[in-house]
Amino acid sequence: MFKTKGALRRAAVYITGIIALAGIFLTISCKNKEKAIPASPPGYDLNKPVKYKMPDDLTEISGFAFHKGKSDSVYAQQDEEGFLFNLKLGDAKAAYTKFAKSGDYEDVAICRDWVIMLKSDGMLFTFPYSEVRSKEVAHVQKIKDLLPEGEFEAMAADEKTGLIYVLCKHCTDEKTSKSSSGYILQLQADGTLKQSGNFTIDVNEIERLVNKKRVAFRPSAMAKNTATNEWYIVSAVNKMLVVTDTGWKIKNVYPLSVTIFVQPEGMAFDNQRNLYISNEGDQLSAGNILKFSFVK
Numbered sequence: 001m002f003k004t005k006g007a008l009r010r011a012a013v014y015i016t017g018i019i020a021l022a023g024i025f026l027t028i029s030c031k032n033k034e035k036a037i038p039a040s041p042p043g044y045d046l047n048k049p050v051k052y053k054m055p056d057d058l059t060e061i062s063g064f065a066f067h068k069g070k071s072d073s074v075y076a077q078q079d080e081e082g083f084l085f086n087l088k089l090g091d092a093k094a095a096y097t098k099f100a101k102s103g104d105y106e107d108v109a110i111c112r113d114w115v116i117m118l119k120s121d122g123m124l125f126t127f128p129y130s131e132v133r134s135k136e137v138a139h140v141q142k143i144k145d146l147l148p149e150g151e152f153e154a155m156a157a158d159e160k161t162g163l164i165y166v167l168c169k170h171c172t173d174e175k176t177s178k179s180s181s182g183y184i185l186q187l188q189a190d191g192t193l194k195q196s197g198n199f200t201i202d203v204n205e206i207e208r209l210v211n212k213k214r215v216a217f218r219p220s221a222m223a224k225n226t227a228t229n230e231w232y233i234v235s236a237v238n239k240m241l242v243v244t245d246t247g248w249k250i251k252n253v254y255p256l257s258v259t260i261f262v263q264p265e266g267m268a269f270d271n272q273r274n275l276y277i278s279n280e281g282d283q284l285s286a287g288n289i290l291k292f293s294f295v296k
Contacts, residue, residue, distance in 0.1 A: 016258070039230070039256060040292075041243055044275055047257060049290035050091040052189070061267045061278045061287040063107035063118070063221070064219060068159065069271030074289065075132060076266070076278070077105050077117065084108065084115065086132055089289060099137040100125055107221070107266065109164060111157035116164055118155045122147035126191040130287075131295050143193050147183055148173060153265065154219040154233065162187040162228075163196060167219040167233065177271070178204045180217055182248070201233065205250045206242060221267035234264045234277065260290065 040046040054061050057078065064076035064223040064282040076085045087093070095215040102180035104120040110129060124147075127140040150171030157164050171181050180201040185193040203217045220236040231247040245276030256264065260286070266278035281287035 013151055017288045030144070035205075038252075041230075043273070043294045043296070045259065045295070046241070046254065046291045048291060048293050050279075052289045054278075054287035054289065055087065055092055056286075057094055057241070058085055059281040061280060061289070062153070063155070063159075064266045064268060064276075064278055064289065065110045066111050066268055066270055067109045067134050068235075069269070070228075071270035071272075071274070073278070075110060075115070077106060077108050078287075079104055079106060079120075079280075081105075084132060088244035089291070095133065097132055097137055099127055099140050100142070106153040106273055107155040109155050111159055111164065111187055112162055114187060115194075116155070116157065116187070116287070118152055118296045119164065120153065122150060122152050122166075122184075124193060126160065126187075126193065128191070141191055141193075145184060146193060146195055148181075153261065154221045154222040156224055156231075157187070158224060164193060165199075165222065165224075167201070167222055169220065169263045178202070178207075180219060181229045199202065201242070201244070202250060206240075209250065209253045210240075220265045223267040223275075225269055225273070225275075225292055227273050232233060232267060232269075234261075234267055236261075236264050239264075250266070269273070 052234055058076055060078040061076050062079035064074050074087055081102055083096040085094040085096040105117055106120045107118040109116045113129040114126050115129055124143040125140055127137045131137045151169045152166055154167040154170045164187055168182045170180045180203060181200040184197040187194040206217055207213055207215045211279050216237050217235050218237045219233050221234040223232050231244045233242045238259055239258055241254040241256055245249045245251055263280040264277050265280050268276050275292040276289055278289045
C-alpha cells in the first residue's frame with residue numbers, strides 16, 4: 001500500500017553512520033583512557049533493547065508518541081503519507097486515520113489532548129486526540145510560518161506546560177553556526193500554536209566531548225525525561241545520543257550501535273521511565289521500536 005523511498009538512502013545513511021561513529025568514538029576512547037565514558041545514560045542499557053517489529057505500513061516509521069505517557073497504545077507516522085497510525089506494541093497490523101495529503105512527515109507529539117504533526121519543511125498540523133481512531137480527521141488545523149526555512153525532524157511536547165519543542169535538522173540560518181537551533185511553541189486551548197521562545201544546542205561542546213572537529217549534528221528525534229528533567233536528543237547521521245539538562249547544557253554524549261540503531265528517527269518515554277527509540281526500515285528489513293527498560 002505504501003511505497004518506500006528506496007534502500008539507497010538508508011544504505012548511504014548506514015555507511016555514513018559507521019564511518020562517523022568510528023571516527024568519533026574511537027577518539028573518545030583515546031582521550032578518556034583514565035576516565036571511561038559510560039556506554040549508556042544512568043538507568044538504561046542501550047545495548048539490550050526489547051525489539052518490536054512494525055507492520056509493513058510503518059516500515060518507514062519516522063516518529064511516534066504516547067498519550068500521557070501510556071505505552072499501551074502507540075501513535076506513529078511514516079514519512080510519506082498524511083496518516084496517523086495507532087497500534088499496540090507487537091501488533092501485526094495498525095489502524096490509521098487520515099489527517100492530510102501525502103507529504104514528508106517527520107514527527108508526532110500529543111499534548112493536552114491535541115495531536116501535533118511535524119512536516120519536514122516546518123509546517124505543523126494539529127487536531128483533537130478524540131479523533132485519532134476516526135477514518136479521517138474532521139477538525140485539522142494547518143499552521144505555517146512559525147518555524148524558519150529549513151529541514152526539521154525532531155519534536156517533543158511537555159504535558160505540564162503545554163510547550164512544544166522543535167529542533168532544526170538543518171536550517172538555512174545555521175550555515176556558519178556551531179549550534180543547532182531550537183524553537184518553543186505554546187499550545188493554545190483551541191489547538192493553535194504561538195511562538196514562545198527559542199534555544200540552542202552547543203555543537204562546539206559536542207565536539208569537545210567527542211574530541212572531534214566538524215561534527216555533523218543533525219537531530220532526528222528528541223524527548224524529555226520528566227523524571228530527571230533531562231532532554232534526550234538523537235542524531236541518526238552519526239549515531240549519537242546527546243543528553244542535556246533542563247537549560248540545554250550538554251551533560252554527555254553516548255554512542256549508538258550501528259547494528260541496533262540502523263536509522264533512529266523517533267523517541268519517547270513512558271510514564272514508567274522506560275525509553276523507546278524507533279528505527280526506519282527499508283526494502284530488506286522492517287521498521288521497529290526498541291524499548292529500553294529503566295533499571296533503578
